[in-house]
Amino acid sequence: MTDRGDSQPTREDRHRRAFLSAALPGIWLDARGRIVEVNDAAAELLDVKEDFISGRPAVSIVDPEDRHDLVNFFIEANASGEGSILRTVRVLAGDGPRSVKVGIAYVAADEDTGFFMQLHDLTDLKVTEAALDESEQSYRSFFEDHAVAMYRSRPDGEIVEANFAFASMAGYPHPKYLLSLNATELFIRPQDRDAQKSELERTGTLRGRDFELRREDGSAIWVRDFAKEISRGDGTVIYEGALFEVTERYLAEAQLRNRALQQASISALGQLALQSQDAHAVSLSAVRMTQEVLRLDSAALVRGEPLKSFARWDAPDLTATILDELDAGWLMSKVPGDHAAVTVTGPEGGFVTVLPVPDVNGQTGLLVGISRDDPNLSDDDVHFLQAVTTVIAATLERSESRHRLEALVQSKDEFIASISHEVRTPLTVVMGIAHELDSRWNEVEPQERAELLELIVGQTSEMSDLIEDLLVAARADIGKLPIHVEPLDARTVISEVVESVRTTGELSISVSEHSPVVYADPVRLRQIMRNLITNAVRYGGDEIRITVSHDDHRVWIDVADNGEGVPPESREAIFEAYERAHRSAGRPGSVGLGLTVSRRLARLMDGDLRYRFDEGSVFTLELAAAPALMFWNGSG
Template identity: 35%
Template sequence: MDLPGRTLTPRRRAAPRDTSTAVMWHDLNVIALGMGSWIGPPIGAAYLIGFFDTTDPAYLVMAGLALVMGLVSIVQRRRAVADARVVLYTAGAAVFLGGAITPPMVRGGLWAAIAVLAMVGALLLDATGRRRFIVFMGLLLVAQLAWPVLGRASLSDTIASLVVSGVCFFLGVLAVTLTKQALEDSERIRLDIFRRVPIGLFRVSINGEIIDANPAMCHMVGWKAESLVGTRMADLHAVSDDWRLFAGSLLGDRTPQRFAHRMRTSDGSIIWARGYAQAVHDESGGVSYLEGSIEDVTQRREIEELSRINAERFRAVFELAPIAIWEEDFTEVASRLAELRSSGVTDLRAHLAANPGETQQLLALVRYVDVNPAGVALISAHSTSEALTKVVPESPSPDLLSSFVEQFMAVWNDREHLTREVSGTTVDGRPLDLVLSWASGRSEDGSMDLSHIVVAIADVSAIRAAERELAALISSKDELVASVSHELRTPITTILGMAFELRDHADEFGLDETRQFISYIADQSRELSNIVDDLLVAARSDDTLAVHPEAVDLHDEVVEMLASNPSDTQPEIVIGGPVLAWADPLRLRQIVRNLLTNARRYGGPNVTIEAGHESRGIFLRVRDDGAGVPTADREKVFEPYTRVGGDAGLPGSIGLGLPVSRRLARLMGGDLTYRYENGSVFELTLPEPARRAAA
């Protein structure tokens, strides 16, 4: 079967090099066994024919060297599996060294056994050593048979030597057979594990061809083993260079390396594979092949990618959200609540109410992990760290503590979400009206994920302020209705009373009384008209409220206004000569009338009207010697429907005179202000006619 888009030609399976020695032995081990295998037979043969004396230093040095190299070979082994080469050689070297103290009759047989064992070790080291083994065995037999002829040993010693040699040779062959069986069993176990392990395993030659692959690897790529072996590993990759570059990095490194590549299966689909691979070296240090493990992580990668996308989306929402968001950790809170539950607490709310210190302890266990820029701005913090450390004041308000109690109750009752209004403060102490939304997700086991609590906080201070203002306006509306009713009722009652008297008893009154009644009716009608004028001005917007300014004399306008609005107490007029201003005559008289009405109602008994010129323009002041307006209320008097002082239980003025007057003044290019100078001073400023004409 070929991969889509390319042709795969299965090659004959390449036989791996015999690397058992490279796998099992260090270079020093190989040298030790090699030297020992060739040192033992010559020295043993030379001793048997009498060349060495048992006390000869050269013999002792060579025997000691053989023993040391045998021990080194054990220490330098790479695998924990016992090897007959080490066992045979080390045993032979030990016996060889011990020959110096053995009886002469046995000595010859022991040396023969040593030679046999040494040559068996040589045979196991190199398969081509069989010929050398036969040659050495022949030499030993000739030497032993020649003893009687040369007179160097008795016939009984020779027979004993041959018997011992035969026994040792048999033991050596038996050891080799057992070792071979153990190795075969070990290889069988390895192959069984290789086939049954659920993770893909593979071997790849240095030229990139697959030498072997277990069933898990074959199943992963959708190929049969016989088709996969001989295929180039790079051809299984969606991008061939991925494997080539990775394999190149392995050739110069002896440590396993991790890889994650896209691979193409037999049906053309792309999967993500992840695993480890390493280079296997032979006794000369060269790379024999590459081996490794591999598994299909496509589904895991999809989940990881989805998690990454979700995390990025959350982070984007978290950072860019216009409302403040805190990420908090309630893990330690949950642990403490579990302790309380195990101690017998059943009603957490009652327990916290009875133990305020417990609430503070739970509050200290909340961990503030992160906050978005909107949260930093909400509490006027200078940095994220400051927003995390100062989100809760050192001395939280009862309302704030109550909101945390509700959060603890949500954890106690396994509730994922709660919404609550709470009062808070900024870092600099400015009060805030907030709506808090507390939410927890669920873990795979269905439990609440208390390590990632999301708390969204919306600032509703403006809304609450508007609601309070609306409530105040509604209250003012009620007061306005009562005030308007009172203000209108007085002149209307007078007008109606006088009119009914004239209608019903006109013939009973004289001419003077009739004129007086008519004068009362006219005065009250004028008062009623003034109230209606103020209401109309207050009801209109600036765009629809028209003024028609012209050059007017303030002195004349004040005198005319006083004449048309007679009163028992007339103000003192302090205006030296004509004072020309740019104003609407009708609106100017309305302003002055309102200022005088305000002074009569709330000021002292002595009222003065002043007018004149200043550098900033024309002014008209109405003074009285009353107590004045409290400092905190000096701007409030210019707000519609606002009355300062007086009995709140009784209806008073409408509260429109001063607001309407300031509005009219500003529409004419001037202003109306208040100050206290040994009494109340309301000052009207207006532009001069010359300046307005030039403008």
């Protein structure tokens, strides 16, 4: 461009001033592509002074890698006399490389043919784009490498992204396996996924909701989910969240809740046991509570010999229970000896949990639980079961004690009636005979008088025996019954007692010929034998057999009869005070002390008295033998 030197500004002058003061950076080039003039905006962009670059080729301010297209453009434009080019290049500014968009146009004029070059600074845009790229890369690195499990999913359940921490938490070797799943497949309960989606759609955020997820191996974990809903520019929605495993915390909280439930249940059961006298109702509540608290399919209390179901509770939806098929012998073989619970596979499948109930009145008891799946009992669960069985045992014991007390009261009442009868009857006979003899002594023949006196003696003897039993029982209760043992001929004592017992002609009593020597108190041995023989005469058949056997240390005296015997359920009870196995209305009742007194006396003499049934009742009196004097006649 030339300065024409006119005093008045020409159109070219005005154009030049506009060019120099323009806000957009511009450079005039000559036809060879050399810099002729640079406006202030271009000088500022390039951070150079005009005289520093004037006369230099325009491509010299461009990065060598970006010059090729510009050089070709200058050649072609000069050849054709027209053309323009628009390129993004890096220019070598004074403060360092800058990214600019360059527009160059061929300008044909009479005197000043050349090129006009306009620059648009892209440096800030490039920096922003680079920052965005770096930020995206940084976030992706943060997402993929973070120790917290992170995910992105769509509302339909498609998992878009998952990091390695999430894959590890879910038990997968790589996140790509998660991307092949739908999020719903990870939830143990699919409705939890619906709840997650519903809350995100409603509030846009999810703050610490707990869900149970299924790992690759099928095991379950609890996670706490923090998520937000993100709406993208293209209209799509993404759920982005982080998961924290809280399995241990959740299990600890669940354990505390379960422990509180168990304690409340035991407390309620204890209150019921104290308030109710119905042992079956309490036991039924106990087994129902066991089934519900431990989430079993069925539970039962079985007891007795053989084992029978005493109380049972099935889950409402249970159509068949393994309990119906269980064998008592199989159950007993599984019972631990330390009052601990044991869970085993049932004979027909499923799982059976067995816990012994503390022995009640000699009866075996078992608390049995049935479940299709392994209950995996914790220590708290076992303690709960032990507490349940303790309450059951206490309830049954209290019920048994109440029944024993009621029976004792009844026996006491019967005892009063019996003793009144047994004393009054002979006393009435004695009084009647005495009055008869007193009023008609001279009229009564000597033979008849003797028979009446013998009858008086017999009746008073029976009363004496009854009173003796009462005195022995009372003294034994307070520990003041004296015993003086000495060697005795057993057969001699037996024979004396047999002869003193009044019998009818239809009754036969046989005594074995053995005559061993025993250590015993003669008075107490006679009392025992009298009670046993009298008992056999009163309640046995028409044949009584008394046999004696021995070894070097012990002597056994059996008193057997061919009667009906004692019912099985009463064979031990007959040795308790005021108990009688025979309560026939056709026979006068006895006091019920004879066998009690006889067993106590036997044990005080280092012996015992037992009952068994062998085609009739057999009472066996065991005493200590006197080896040095085994036979009274000296034979040995």
